[in-house]
Amino acid sequence: MTCDTTEALVAHMCELVQFYMLPELKDDLDNIQLEASQFESYHSLLMVDLPKLYDLVQEFLQKTGDTGHEELRVKLLLLICELTAAPTVYQLKDDSGNLLKNARELATKLSFKWWESTDAQILKYYEQKLHRDCWKKQLGAVHGFAKYLELRYSEKSRMPTRMLAFALSVGLNVRECYDPAYKQLGVKIFSVMLKFSEPKDIQELNVHSVIYDHSLKDAYNMESIEAIDSVWNCLYLCLDHFVDLDAFTWNQCDDMLDRLIQNVTMASSPKISVCLLQFITRLGYYFTINRSDVEAALATDLSQPDKLAACREECLALNASTSYRWAKAILQMLVLESDKLLQGVEVCTELLEQMLRCFLVCILPIPLQALHSHLPEFYGKFVAVLMECLVAHERAPSVLNLVLRFTEVFSFQLENCSTQKMPAGLEEFTEALTIIHRKIFE
DSSP: OOHHHHHHHHHHHHHHHHHHSOOOOSSOGGGOOOOGGGGHHHHHHHHHHHHHHHHHHHHHHHHHOSSSOHHHHHHHHHHHHHHHOOSOTTOOOOSSSHHHHHHHHHHHHHTSSOOHHHHHHHHHHHHHHTOTTTGGGOHHHHHHHHHHHHHHOOSSSOBOHHHHHHHHHHHHHHTTSSSHHHHHHHHHHHHHHHHHBOHHHHHHTTHHHHHHHHHHHHOSOOSOHHHHHHHHHHHHHHHTTOTTOOTTSOOHHHHHHHHHHHHHHTOSSHHHHHHHHHHHHHHHTTTOTTHHHHHHHHTSOTTSHHHHHHHHHHHHTSOOHHHHHHHHHHHHHHHHHGGGGGSOHHHHHHHHHHHHHHHHHHTTTSOHHHHTTTHHHHHHHHHHHHHHHHHHTTTOHHHHHHHHHHHHHHHHHHHTOSSSSOOTTOHHHHHHHHHHHHHHTO
């Protein structure tokens, strides 16, 4: 292949790639209602032509080697990022899966090695497309950018300062769109930034604080488990960059716990409650040094007595400073949520598991004398619901085991009181729990 022929072929492939990229919208996203059906003709074109383009590119790369032709590589990467971004309204419906599979394989090949000039060209492209005044017409570019960040940056390849600043501006812009999907896209961009940028860059630019403030505004009642999980994970990532966090004083963990407890009590389904309870539990052990040990203990099957005992010992050593401030609210939340335990065996089991983890982390480490004014009401109401669960679910083994574990934890909590005299109002519960435990086996 002569030099002139090669350059002509490269130019032709660059034109083809440009042609297959999603066109600019005629109106802003805020002014139109997009439906997947509107992209059917675009999909039909891709289904017919993309395999040919893949074959042409693969053959060309094999013949010319893996270096050079940077403009083509950049354009291919931009196209692939658009095509493989998900979820999107324009997502390609590829029943065989081959088109997207081939796109991902080509992306891996093209991104095996990155060059500074490639990064500069891609950043320049996105800066032009995703300017504040025009990004709402660039449907492909805005989704492609989020995908590019996921493809480009990792623990071994950190995000440079210029890209960090630009990604922050894009993330903030897209979350202003009326469509909740773009708030979620913004959170996806924020999460990559927090995971794969240098901590000193994040802290010097105050990126974590900006992301935290904006993400917390989105953390109200959401119906999508994926959206809930992503926004709270993002907020949790922010915490590691607040270098002056102190468990003994009110901090961002408290703001998050306040919102989470409110959201749990207003959750429309047990699945949402379970998701939110996981984050309450994570915040409960945030300040411990041996976080990984606690996570490992909580991940075991707590319906087994030996696993519960091991986890209980791990949790007893936790710093309870944050939990002191929230114990009453968490106990009230557990009582309010207990109504959902009657909805079905599977629901009851999953919710009880998360409630047990939450109790072990957030309540058990607190000395009894600091809790005693809140426990009588909690024990009285919560244990009554546990007994009701056994009847409603006909003593299903999964429910029965968890009810037993709860009563064992409550008994342990009372029996290991550090004061010689049991706090007033709790004496009756020691014997009552013993009787209940015995009756469960009858």
